[in-house]
Amino acid sequence: MQKFLQHNIVQDYLRTPSAILSSLVLVAIIFCAIFAGYITNQNPFDPLQLDLMDSQIPPVWLEYGDERFIFGTDEQGRDVLAALFYGSRLSLLVGLASVLLSCFIGIGLGLAAGFFRGTTDTVVTRLADLQMTIPGLIVALMLAGVIKSQISMEMQETVMIYVVILAIGFSDWPKYARVTRSAVMIESQEDYVLAARAMGASPWYILFKHVLPNVMRSNIVIATVGLGIAIMLEATLSFLGAGVPVSTPSLGTLIRTGSNFLFAGEWWVVFFPGLMLILTVFSINILGDWLRDAMNPKLD
Amino acid sequence: MAIKLLQRLLQSMLVLLATGFLAFLIMSFAPDPVDNIAGDYATTEDRARIRAELGYDRPFLVQYGEYMVKFVQWDLGSSLRTSEPVAELIASRAPATLELVLVSTIMTLGAGIWLGIYTGVHRRSKRTQAILTSSLLGISMPTFLLGLLAIYIGAVELGWFPASGRKAVDTWMWTSSLVSLEGWRSIFMPALTLSIFNVGLFIRLVRADVLEIRTMDYIKFARARGLPEKTINNKHVLPNAIMPVINVAALNIGVMIAFSLITESVFQWPGLGLMFIQSISFSDFPVMSAYFLLVAAIFIGLNLLADVLLSIVDPRIRRGE
Amino acid sequence: MLEVNNITIDFASRRGDVRAARNVSLTVERGEILGLVGESGAGKSTIGNAVMGLLESGGAVTKGSIMFEGENLLDMDDSQMRAVRGRRISMIMQDPMTALNPVKTIADQITETISHNLGLNAKDAMQDAINWLKKMDIPNPEERIHHYPHEFSGGQRQRIVIAMALCGKPDLVIADEPTTALDVSVQAQILQLIKKLVAETNIGIILVTHNMGVVAEVTDRVAIMRYGELVEIGPTSKILSAPETDYAKMLIASVPPGDTKLHRLPVPTEDGTLPPAQAATHRDFDENDIILKVKDLSITYNPGGSMFSKSEPVRALQNLSFDLPRGASMGLVGESGSGKSTCARGIIGLTPTSGGQVYFNGHEISAMSEKQRRPLRPAMQMIFQDPYSSLNKRMSILDIIAEPIRFYGLANNRTEIEQQVVSLLERVGLNGDALKRFPHQFSGGQRQRIAVARTLASKPELIICDEPTSALDVSVQAAVLNLIKDLQDEYNLSLLFISHDLPVVRQMCDDIIVLKQGQLVEMDQTDRIFDNPQADYTKELIQLMPHMDDFKQAG
Numbered sequence A: 001m002q003k004f005l006q007h008n009i010v011q012d013y014l015r016t017p018s019a020i021l022s023s024l025v026l027v028a029i030i031f032c033a034i035f036a037g038y039i040t041n042q043n044p045f046d047p048l049q050l051d052l053m054d055s056q057i058p059p060v061w062l063e064y065g066d067e068r069f070i071f072g073t074d075e076q077g078r079d080v081l082a083a084l085f086y087g088s089r090l091s092l093l094v095g096l097a098s099v100l101l102s103c104f105i106g107i108g109l110g111l112a113a114g115f116f117r118g119t120t121d122t123v124v125t126r127l128a129d130l131q132m133t134i135p136g137l138i139v140a141l142m143l144a145g146v147i148k149s150q151i152s153m154e155m156q157e158t159v160m161i162y163v164v165i166l167a168i169g170f171s172d173w174p175k176y177a178r179v180t181r182s183a184v185m186i187e188s189q190e191d192y193v194l195a196a197r198a199m200g201a202s203p204w205y206i207l208f209k210h211v212l213p214n215v216m217r218s219n220i221v222i223a224t225v226g227l228g229i230a231i232m233l234e235a236t237l238s239f240l241g242a243g244v245p246v247s248t249p250s251l252g253t254l255i256r257t258g259s260n261f262l263f264a265g266e267w268w269v270v271f272f273p274g275l276m277l278i279l280t281v282f283s284i285n286i287l288g289d290w291l292r293d294a295m296n297p298k299l300d
Numbered sequence B: 001m002a003i004k005l006l007q008r009l010l011q012s013m014l015v016l017l018a019t020g021f022l023a024f025l026i027m028s029f030a031p032d033p034v035d036n037i038a039g040d041y042a043t044t045e046d047r048a049r050i051r052a053e054l055g056y057d058r059p060f061l062v063q064y065g066e067y068m069v070k071f072v073q074w075d076l077g078s079s080l081r082t083s084e085p086v087a088e089l090i091a092s093r094a095p096a097t098l099e100l101v102l103v104s105t106i107m108t109l110g111a112g113i114w115l116g117i118y119t120g121v122h123r124r125s126k127r128t129q130a131i132l133t134s135s136l137l138g139i140s141m142p143t144f145l146l147g148l149l150a151i152y153i154g155a156v157e158l159g160w161f162p163a164s165g166r167k168a169v170d171t172w173m174w175t176s177s178l179v180s181l182e183g184w185r186s187i188f189m190p191a192l193t194l195s196i197f198n199v200g201l202f203i204r205l206v207r208a209d210v211l212e213i214r215t216m217d218y219i220k221f222a223r224a225r226g227l228p229e230k231t232i233n234n235k236h237v238l239p240n241a242i243m244p245v246i247n248v249a250a251l252n253i254g255v256m257i258a259f260s261l262i263t264e265s266v267f268q269w270p271g272l273g274l275m276f277i278q279s280i281s282f283s284d285f286p287v288m289s290a291y292f293l294l295v296a297a298i299f300i301g302l303n304l305l306a307d308v309l310l311s312i313v314d315p316r317i318r319r320g321e
Numbered sequence C: 001m002l003e004v005n006n007i008t009i010d011f012a013s014r015r016g017d018v019r020a021a022r023n024v025s026l027t028v029e030r031g032e033i034l035g036l037v038g039e040s041g042a043g044k045s046t047i048g049n050a051v052m053g054l055l056e057s058g059g060a061v062t063k064g065s066i067m068f069e070g071e072n073l074l075d076m077d078d079s080q081m082r083a084v085r086g087r088r089i090s091m092i093m094q095d096p097m098t099a100l101n102p103v104k105t106i107a108d109q110i111t112e113t114i115s116h117n118l119g120l121n122a123k124d125a126m127q128d129a130i131n132w133l134k135k136m137d138i139p140n141p142e143e144r145i146h147h148y149p150h151e152f153s154g155g156q157r158q159r160i161v162i163a164m165a166l167c168g169k170p171d172l173v174i175a176d177e178p179t180t181a182l183d184v185s186v187q188a189q190i191l192q193l194i195k196k197l198v199a200e201t202n203i204g205i206i207l208v209t210h211n212m213g214v215v216a217e218v219t220d221r222v223a224i225m226r227y228g229e230l231v232e233i234g235p236t237s238k239i240l241s242a243p244e245t246d247y248a249k250m251l252i253a254s255v256p257p258g259d260t261k262l263h264r265l266p267v268p269t270e271d272g273t274l275p276p277a278q279a280a281t282h283r284d285f286d287e288n289d290i291i292l293k294v295k296d297l298s299i300t301y302n303p304g305g306s307m308f309s310k311s312e313p314v315r316a317l318q319n320l321s322f323d324l325p326r327g328a329s330m331g332l333v334g335e336s337g338s339g340k341s342t343c344a345r346g347i348i349g350l351t352p353t354s355g356g357q358v359y360f361n362g363h364e365i366s367a368m369s370e371k372q373r374r375p376l377r378p379a380m381q382m383i384f385q386d387p388y389s390s391l392n393k394r395m396s397i398l399d400i401i402a403e404p405i406r407f408y409g410l411a412n413n414r415t416e417i418e419q420q421v422v423s424l425l426e427r428v429g430l431n432g433d434a435l436k437r438f439p440h441q442f443s444g445g446q447r448q449r450i451a452v453a454r455t456l457a458s459k460p461e462l463i464i465c466d467e468p469t470s471a472l473d474v475s476v477q478a479a480v481l482n483l484i485k486d487l488q489d490e491y492n493l494s495l496l497f498i499s500h501d502l503p504v505v506r507q508m509c510d511d512i513i514v515l516k517q518g519q520l521v522e523m524d525q526t527d528r529i530f531d532n533p534q535a536d537y538t539k540e541l542i543q544l545m546p547h548m549d550d551f552k553q554a555g
Helices: A002-006 A008-014 A017-034 A080-116 A118-132 A136-150 A153-189 A191-199 A203-239 A251-259 A268-294 B002-027 B033-038 B044-054 B060-072 B086-121 B126-138 B143-157 B181-214 B217-224 B229-267 B272-281 B285-313 C044-052 C078-084 C106-118 C122-135 C154-166 C184-201 C212-218 C236-241 C246-253 C340-348 C370-379 C397-407 C414-427 C444-456 C474-491 C502-508 C526-531 C536-544 C549-554
Strands: C002-013 C016-028 C033-038 C059-068 C089-092 C172-176 C204-209 C221-226 C229-235 C290-301 C314-325 C329-333 C355-360 C380-383 C462-466 C494-499 C511-516 C519-525
Touching: A008 A017, A008 A268, A017 A080, A017 A268, A080 A118, A080 A153, A080 A203, A080 A251, A080 A268, A118 A153, A118 B002, A136 A153, A136 A203, A136 B229, A136 B272, A136 B285, A153 A191, A153 A203, A191 A203, A191 C380, A191 C397, A203 A251, A203 A268, A203 B143, A251 A268, A251 B143, A268 B126, A268 B143, B002 B060, B002 B285, B086 B126, B086 B181, B086 B229, B086 B272, B086 B285, B126 B181, B143 B181, B143 B229, B181 B229, B217 B229, B217 C089, B217 C154, B229 B272, B229 B285, B229 C106, B272 B285, C002 C044, C016 C033, C016 C044, C016 C059, C016 C204, C033 C044, C033 C184, C033 C212, C044 C059, C044 C089, C044 C172, C044 C204, C089 C154, C106 C122, C106 C154, C122 C154, C154 C184, C184 C204, C184 C212, C184 C536, C204 C212, C212 C236, C221 C236, C221 C246, C229 C236, C229 C246, C236 C246, C246 C474, C290 C340, C290 C494, C314 C340, C314 C355, C314 C494, C314 C511, C314 C519, C329 C340, C329 C502, C340 C380, C340 C462, C340 C494, C370 C380, C380 C444, C397 C414, C397 C444, C414 C444, C444 C474, C474 C502, C494 C502, C502 C526, C511 C526, C511 C536, C519 C526, C519 C536
Parallel strands: C016 C229, C033 C204, C033 C221, C089 C172, C172 C204, C329 C494, C329 C511, C380 C462, C462 C494
Antiparallel strands: C002 C016, C002 C059, C221 C229, C290 C314, C290 C355, C511 C519
16 A cells, blocks of 8 residues: 555656546446446336426526426426436446557557568558548447448347447547557567567567556556547447437437427536546546546656 | 559559448448348249349359458448438438538537637636636536536527427538537537537547647747737647647547437437437438448548648648658 | 856756855866866866856856856846857857757758858858868768758767867857767777867866766866766876765776776775775586577568658568577667677567577577467576656556566465565665655666666576666766676676677676677687687777776876
8 A cells, every 4th residue: 555655656646636536527427327226216217216206497596497307308308417326327338448459459450460560460450541531439439320321120129328438449440559559569669578589588478568557557548538539439339320229318318308498498418428538538638638637657 | 742642542442442342341241131022932943043243142242342342332231220311311310410510520629729728828827727627517417418408408498409309400502500500409419518518528639739739849949039018829739749649639520420329319300410329229220331431531631631730720730841 | 268266156947946066167268178077977078068158947156256258248148148158168068959940941051040140141151161171071061051951970970069169269169068978989989070170269168077988088188077066177198097085086096997807896885995906707608508599580670661761671680599598688789770689689579580599598488479488588588778768657666676576476375575675775775765756766776776676686697788877977887887796796687788889888788789780899818808809899998998998097
């Protein structure tokens, strides 16, 4: 523990209020998302628990507000606060899963390209170049759109969430591949890799024992920023109607349905999910910024 | 240098061919057109005959080649939904998107470069901190949310701008929003919404770039020779900082084209992006694949342009190293 | 002219304040070159930057004064200081590759300096700039001035940097390691140029360097620094021949002499006294017990062209043959591009060879597959140049040294591995608490000891040393070289020792091979090569080697 506290990055963290604050906010959001079922008094996606009598109630501090619904309700009588927690659960889940997928593909291909060079490198670099010519949003929309058209409505209910993860995950891998590839190329020039080769070690041994641990640093930083982007992308896909179905809503679908009532003056149905989304991504980005500086070896 | 550019051109062509292949693959997800033409009662021979007439019995690669040739000839097939030729559809939609992207590119580059340099040069001022925090907030805000916010404030609360749609006037070349006050009012909010995320991104990139260059030895040497700070910034920092910016700007315009589909969908702006979103919800594959290939082509073109520009600006490339 | 009085410099960092210099005082007169020497971390560059008013961000002079022609530079504000820089005090940067703006022509960069500092109009400034280039021996200056930095060689760039530093007609110039990034032959020319300029223009120079040879060559007086403090200052001849403080004595003694081979370099014992230098005795070897035999070894690279340009293969090494008897040390010497490192890598199998044979203990390893080679590997190890790069920064010292033990299966269990590692650490002069620590917690010299310990872990018979001390400070170098010699005696190791530093090679090797652009120039016993070189190239190299000997013998 003593040793952990003395670690440079931990020291740095304890001295950066913005990093502490944003990580606390994130922890709170994650907590609410995980335990949504216990801390809300309604499951907003169980039709049996909804009461149309409770619909369109404004937040509690406004006229006609109701103490049971702090942030008000939507046109179906859903508690906005509860929907918020359930929605961020899905958003976080999809974000995290798709970042892991991107990392897995990107780091894997990047390692192979940087280490084996030659044809492997050319193929991976060209693939990444190719994908870089199409912005991630379009790749994701296209993938989600094509797959959606090939499966039945019933399947969409259950499968769409995986499709979205796949679509986002596949749209973002070139970033990790590029960073990993160039990091591997730099590390491979280092004498410790030569020393291992002179020892007679095989490429696989060197790759996993020496190179991989050394390229993780830069990947952690871009994965953090990538998480924010993935969450935003999920929300965007859902908002555009190419994401998860309305029956298992994320922050994006909440905003999508809510935006229909924006002009009727029911701003709270859009405002709170929107705020939650921005708060989540903003905290992640602050944390990512701090990590990037803290892990910058030049500043050690 | 000419050889290098030629090489880049060739590479770009290959990338375009590969993207075309993906676009062609998308087309193959479309329902079999033979079903449509032949009807329910056709015999197997009838179907084979129609298939042969349409040329669908030829090898996959031949069909792909034909697809690419047609793309180059600007023959993109017809929409499955409206039967309109896709080329015409694109031609009628393109001005809206191009104008939107043009206006927000100008906003992005103007504000992004200026603020990026400012925050890079004045490293620790209060204003820099404020700009950096806002830029971080800017890249944390999904574009569609910003659009909704803009509509709520600009249209619902203040009533200064129309909530959606495009006001355009016929000009000698296309219908434009940039020649009338009404048009400008309609384009302002979508363009602003589109540029905010990118301004945030740009500020941070330009700033990182300026900061890095300011740590270079030649900047220290310029100081050691007594040159004033202003000369150092204008003659030594900026010319070096501009080079990575050219590449990023090209990339950024491409990103902006992609993001324009969000803005267009929020503001019901009748451009290519809206067309694409609609085509996805109707599984209109010819439109989807045409849009896909078109965006890729623009992107590849922009990158090529950036390479050409860079080789003109950077003496190390221009005069070989 | 310049009087630095008792200055103390502090840096605020994320991990608290760091004191970079403490109570340093020195003076520089017109027409004088003051050498400011010290090992890394001595704070010598910081003093130069402080005089320029260009301390890195976070740094500040917290005490003392810097008087320049009667004015205190520390009292000046930014604009006054700017008027001093370039016009009255200027600076020559270390690395000519990065000191010039890559996207501006030389003309732009020189004339802006001249116009700004001397107020000349564009035409006169251009003429002046051309004259400066002439003075710097840049051929064809009228045309060359319109070129960009990347179109000049390293040596030419450094001349341009000097011209730019001097074109504002300053009275004082701070030269921060001006020749460190250059090859030996270019280094000598630049030093001569600086010497000539001082004589002609009567300016004062502070020459910041870590190289005692450079100090001996050009400086009039010298100031020695250590850990931010001034240790000793005085006339160069006096300090080099009769230093007073222990540190100065040690520093000067640890510079390997080029004229004699010592048994061991003098390194202070635990009580701080320096043992007297002892000449080495000649060693003989059994010419029939050859551990490494290299026959007609050639190595060719293909730098890899593109679709449009075919590149010529580079012949990095051509037909090299030599025999290394067991227990002997063979030196491979040459400037950069001579193929000496390539040769080492070819022998150990890091670079594919393109012709010839390598025999190790009688086995032809050049024809073996990796699998066949495997049993021979433990006996043949390598020490690399840069100890910052040769240790994996994510691994603990235990894991680093244990790696070959585990890899070759030389121990049975964890305790056995740990015991072996501890005894290896102790053998190279470190103690067992290093086990759980990481490379960044050690100094360069300690890291190189760790690298040596790793090499010894597999009980090798032959060690290939690729510039093992060229990244180290001179006193640390002496200790590491002595360690390698001790180990050689103890385990009867054979060494293939690669270096560009002739005095070091003289200390370490029994025989020497001189290489130039991949070809053998001369091969002979060490003493004969140094005392009676045959080839012109060898003569030139020995001539260019920095000579401190004149001073030392006087003392």
